[in-house]
Amino acid sequence: MEQLTFLAVHAHPDDEASSTGGLYRLLANEGVRTVLVTCTNGECGDALDGAKPNADHHDGDAVAAIRAKELERAVEVLGIDRLVRLGYRDSGMMGWPQNDDVECFWQVPIEVAAARLAQIIEEERPQVIVTYNEIGFYGHPDHIQANRVTLAALTMIDYEPTLYYNAIPNTVMARFRERWEQEDRERRETNAAKGIVEPEESSEQGEIDMGTPDELIGASIDVSDVTDAKYDALAAHHSQMADAFWLKMDREQFKAVMGREWFVRITNPMKLDGVVEDIFAGYR
Numbered sequence: 001m002e003q004l005t006f007l008a009v010h011a012h013p014d015d016e017a018s019s020t021g022g023l024y025r026l027l028a029n030e031g032v033r034t035v036l037v038t039c040t041n042g043e044c045g046d047a048l049d050g051a052k053p054n055a056d057h058h059d060g061d062a063v064a065a066i067r068a069k070e071l072e073r074a075v076e077v078l079g080i081d082r083l084v085r086l087g088y089r090d091s092g093m094m095g096w097p098q099n100d101d102v103e104c105f106w107q108v109p110i111e112v113a114a115a116r117l118a119q120i121i122e123e124e125r126p127q128v129i130v131t132y133n134e135i136g137f138y139g140h141p142d143h144i145q146a147n148r149v150t151l152a153a154l155t156m157i158d159y160e161p162t163l164y165y166n167a168i169p170n171t172v173m174a175r176f177r178e179r180w181e182q183e184d185r186e187r188r189e190t191n192a193a194k195g196i197v198e199p200e201e202s203s204e205q206g207e208i209d210m211g212t213p214d215e216l217i218g219a220s221i222d223v224s225d226v227t228d229a230k231y232d233a234l235a236a237h238h239s240q241m242a243d244a245f246w247l248k249m250d251r252e253q254f255k256a257v258m259g260r261e262w263f264v265r266i267t268n269p270m271k272l273d274g275v276v277e278d279i280f281a282g283y284r
């Protein structure tokens with residue numbers, strides 16, 4: 001039988017774990033070859049002391065070095081066969097001054113990065129590719145660029161893989177939102193009891209709707225058997241997880257909440273219909 005190969009294009013170290021961690025581990029367990037392309041080094045992440053990139057002592061190169069090690073650990077946990085780092089600088093969130101850094105991913109001509117990605121795709125010939133949608137799932141420039149670069153790369157290769165965008169159905173997003181709001185309320189109450197008054201939240205994620213209409217979902221993958229690996233992969237990105245809601249759950253809760261990953265089908269060479277439960281549907 002033909003070797004099955006899966007490739008995901010992610011923006012930063014830790015995205016592979018949060019949006020495709022279950023899928024990676026599941027596919028590795030099934031003997032599928034798995035490849036991860038990480039576009040940036042994540043210089044705009046949190047420093048080890050929790051410092052944000054706008055802090056004076058925040059050292060992007062030091063952050064990237066830590067995140068490179070964390071990524072290696074996550075790759076091991078998820079059983080990823082090949083990691084390719086494109087090595088671009090993190091562009092930061094939309095509107096940050098880092099967007100203008102000539103070395104950042106956002107500033108790289110799409111065809112230049114796409115040619116590099118196309119070469120990897122031709123080497124590996126994955127049947128299935130995953131990346132983000134055109135709003136980069138939540139509006140981050142590096143995620144948007146990952147979408148554009150992937151689409152451009154697909155025009156440079158000599159075959160048509162099945163492309164999926166990772167997604168969270170609106171109904172699930174509504175449950176997550178409830179959970180975040182409840183956590184937020186509880187934190188405010190605890191703080192208020194201690195006499196700490198918090199300013200009103202300006203949610204970074206607030207303005208962009210991260211959910212996808214349920215009827216657009218083309219693949220719904222049960223990853224409940226591998227949520228421990230997904231949890232460990234997220235935990236491997238220790239420096240970035242201080243505020244992460246995932247790791248505030250215990251493993252049982254995590255399994256209940258994170259036991260499924262969803263995708264929207266963008267190209268469909270195998271002429272699939274409806275929602276598949278196997279990302280390689282049509283290929284095996």
Ligand SMILES: [Zn+2]
Pocket residue numbers: 011012015140143
């Ligand atoms: Zn990211």
